[in-house]
Amino acid sequence: MLIQMKNILEYKNNHFVIEVPKELLPEEVRIRPIKGTINNHKYKGLLTELQENVYITLSPGWMNACNLKIGDLVEVNLKILEIGLPSQKVPVEVLTKLNEKGISIDILSPSEKQQLFSSVAESRTPEIREKRIQAIINACILKHNRNNN
Numbered sequence: 181m182l183i184q185m186k187n188i189l190e191y192k193n194n195h196f197v198i199e200v201p202k203e204l205l206p207e208e209v210r211i212r213p214i215k216g217t218i219n220n221h222k223y224k225g226l227l228t229e230l231q232e233n234v235y236i237t238l239s240p241g242w243m244n245a246c247n248l249k250i251g252d253l254v255e256v257n258l259k260i261l262e263i264g265l266p267s268q269k270v271p272v273e274v275l276t277k278l279n280e281k282g283i284s285i286d287i288l289s290p291s292e293k294q295q296l297f298s299s300v301a302e303s304r305t306p307e308i309r310e311k312r313i314q315a316i317i318n319a320c321i322l323k324h325n326r327n328n329n
Contacts, residue, residue, distance in 0.1 A: 181205075181260045183214070183227075189238070189252045196243055197235040198254055200227065205234060205260075210291040213298070216258035221246040227260060271300050274316050283324045292319065 183205075187198050198218070212227045214236065223242070228235050236256065238248070248254065270285055270293070278285055288296070296316045303309035 183216075183256055183258045183260065185256050186253055187256065189243075189248055189250055189254050191250050192235070193230070195235070196238040196240065196250070198238070198256060200234045200236060200256075202234055211295055213261040214258045215261055216256075218256055218258070219246065219248065219252075219254050223258065227258075270297055271313050271316070273313050274320075277317050278320055281321065283320050285320065287320050287323050287327070288316075 183200060185200070185204060187200075190197055190199065210229050213225075214227045215224045217223060218236070218238075223236075223238075225237065228237060236258070243249070275285060285293070296312070296319065300309055300312045300316070303312055
């Protein structure tokens with residue numbers, strides 16, 4: 181799915197954002213990876229749903245490199261990337277450790293799974309991968325404990 185539009189670069193909730201009208205989107209977004217261009221500069225990031233609105237969030241470093249500032253009219257040409265089912269990407273180590281504790285991975289929402297599993301897949305070193313796997317396990321344990329208290 182392509183997003184092609186023009187909108188103003190804004191600063192909301194301590195973030196530099198471009199709001200994406202929901203009518204341009206086919207379904208509920210929550211968090212989806214995107215890739216393409218903003219003002220003809222390559223961009224890869226996330227489309228995020230927050231409080232009834234959908235935003236493209238930009239880092240200050242990326243904005244500086246592209247010479248963009250708050251109030252600029254920007255041209256957006258981005259593709260929403262296919263993510264598949266998050267359960268297809270679950271690291272085996274996570275399932276094993278959660279099974280030992282009697283906790284299901286399904287305690288996490290689909291968007292939480294997608295975000296956490298993607299972080300593991302994008303790990304560049306075994307050490308980072310292990311830390312991210314442990315973060316998934318900790319998130320499941322924490323949510324399990326909250327639900328049972």
